[in-house]
Amino acid sequence: MKGLTSRQAEILEFINRFIKNNGYSPSMEDIRIFFGFRSPNAVTCHLRSLINKGYLSKEISKARALRLKFSSSGYGIPVLGKIAAGRPVLIEDFSEGFLFSQEEMKGVFALKVKGDSMKDAHIYDGDYVIVKKNVDINNGDIVAAIVEEEATVKYFRRIKNKVFLIPANPSYKSIEIKENFILGKVTGVLRKL
Amino acid sequence: MKGLTSRQAEILEFINRFIKNNGYSPSMEDIRIFFGFRSPNAVTCHLRSLINKGYLSKEISKARALRLKFSSSGYGIPVLGKIAAGRPVLIEDFSEGFLFSQEEMKGVFALKVKGDSMKDAHIYDGDYVIVKKNVDINNGDIVAAIVEEEATVKYFRRIKNKVFLIPANPSYKSIEIKENFILGKVTGVLRKL
DNA sequence: TATTATACTGTATTTTTATACAGTAGTCAA
DNA sequence: TTGACTACTGTATAAAAATACAGTATAATA
Numbered sequence: 491m492k493g494l495t496s497r498q499a500e501i502l503e504f505i506n507r508f509i510k511n512n513g514y515s516p517s518m519e520d521i522r523i524f525f526g527f528r529s530p531n532a533v534t535c536h537l538r539s540l541i542n543k544g545y546l547s548k549e550i551s552k553a554r555a556l557r558l559k560f561s562s563s564g565y566g567i568p569v570l571g572k573i574a575a576g577r578p579v580l581i582e583d584f585s586e587g588f589l590f591s592q593e594e595m596k597g598v599f600a601l602k603v604k605g606d607s608m609k610d611a612h613i614y615d616g617d618y619v620i621v622k623k624n625v626d627i628n629n630g631d632i633v634a635a636i637v638e639e640e641a642t643v644k645y646f647r648r649i650k651n652k653v654f655l656i657p658a659n660p661s662y663k664s665i666e667i668k669e670n671f672i673l674g675k676v677t678g679v680l681r682k683l
Numbered sequence: 684m685k686g687l688t689s690r691q692a693e694i695l696e697f698i699n700r701f702i703k704n705n706g707y708s709p710s711m712e713d714i715r716i717f718f719g720f721r722s723p724n725a726v727t728c729h730l731r732s733l734i735n736k737g738y739l740s741k742e743i744s745k746a747r748a749l750r751l752k753f754s755s756s757g758y759g760i761p762v763l764g765k766i767a768a769g770r771p772v773l774i775e776d777f778s779e780g781f782l783f784s785q786e787e788m789k790g791v792f793a794l795k796v797k798g799d800s801m802k803d804a805h806i807y808d809g810d811y812v813i814v815k816k817n818v819d820i821n822n823g824d825i826v827a828a829i830v831e832e833e834a835t836v837k838y839f840r841r842i843k844n845k846v847f848l849i850p851a852n853p854s855y856k857s858i859e860i861k862e863n864f865i866l867g868k869v870t871g872v873l874r875k876l
Numbered sequence: 877t878a879t880t881a882t883a884c885t886g887t888a889t890t891t892t893t894a895t896a897c898a899g900t901a902g903t904c905a906a
Numbered sequence: 907t908t909g910a911c912t913a914c915t916g917t918a919t920a921a922a923a924a925t926a927c928a929g930t931a932t933a934a935t936a
Contacts, residue, residue: 529917532914688882712923720883
């Protein structure tokens with residue numbers, strides 16, 4: 491993660507505070523007025539920098555749609571790298587990033603797996619698959635799709651113009667479906683113990 | 684606090700989910716499209732009702748500036764139950780709760796698994812184990828512990844006053860450790876795809 | 877039975893907001 | 907000393923989004 495200039499840090503801080511105080515994102519105009527810029531482009535440029543450096547994301551042309559990537563409310567599960575034997579282990583130490591950060595959770599839902607049609611891909615009955623919508627899907631990816639009014643999880647394979655769902659268990663058959671019945675790409679598997 | 688009609692409740696619920704999924708408020712247009720209203724005024728009227736009844740506030744003429752007065756704390760990944768085959772599936776439908784709600788994330792960290800010592804428990808190299816600190820541990824639970832300055836994941840077994848870590852792979856040996864080297868209980872396994 | 881609230885359609889207009897593009901000026905590093 | 911990055915000015919335009927106003931139909935309430 492790249493460092494911020496002091497001006498960029500001020501602007502990020504303003505956005506952070508604004509969201510906390512108001513419950514919604516500031517508009518670029520709000521930022522412009524607060525900092526006294528005479529041009530809206532000053533804000534545009536600063537936001538671009540913050541986005542490029544990975545501190546912020548926004549939706550193009552959408553009003554008040556800024557999203558902080560590292561909100562101080564700190565969602566997510568920290569992944570520990572090295573663990574000091576000294577103890578006690580502090581989550582704050584040696585973090586190697588976060589699972590399920592706000593960014594990762596965007597456009598994501600989960601389905602509970604029934605049956606063993608994906609057991610050879612190590613997805614078992616009772617597991618949850620984590621599905622991300624609106625992402626590119628390639629042959630060999632695991633996808634969630636609707637088949638006969640039910641959600642199902644299978645390998646994705648496109649052959650010419652046809653789309654097939656292929657189970658990871660030889661006792662089940664492949665089926666052909668229409669592409670718009672694909673719900674999304676399976677980006678993770680979670681098993682609760 | 685006044686009661687909501689079912690339609691109003693649906694709209695409030697949509698706003699709630701939208702903010703959680705996207706990090707910013709929906710526009711009235713977003714709401715209109717989701718519910719299939721042909722007139723923007725349908726949204727205006729519903730929002731007015733929700734505001735009058737005290738469930739919502741908004742700033743006049745500001746885009747995406749809805750604020751929930753009673754935000755339900757359940758952050759996380761919504762688990763979908765039934766899925767309607769007819770329309771594009773929206774995360775907002777039929778949630779059966781959340782994975783990784785704020786409550787579930789308390790005192791939780793993750794470790795990346797190296798090696799295949801737990802493969803018979805379906806925990807593989809590269810998986811993440813989700814570890815909860817300060818919870819009761821019983822025989823047969825999977826735990827994370829520090830062994831020789833490294834984090835490791837094994838079955839837990841207490842025999843009389845001794846604590847053993849038992850791998851789920853017969854080619855590895857059990858080891859005895861001191862109880863205070865246990866980091867926590869493994870409550871989940873996540874595999875990123 | 878008149879009144880009020882819900883739940884919308886439909887069109888038009890205004891306001892807000894974001895973006896595009898053309899510049900200026902300073903700093904810092906190669 | 908050229909080029910890249912930061913930090914803006916200034917004007918213009920496009921787009922997104924909210925609002926205004928005139929209706930319709932139905933069910934519940936007094």
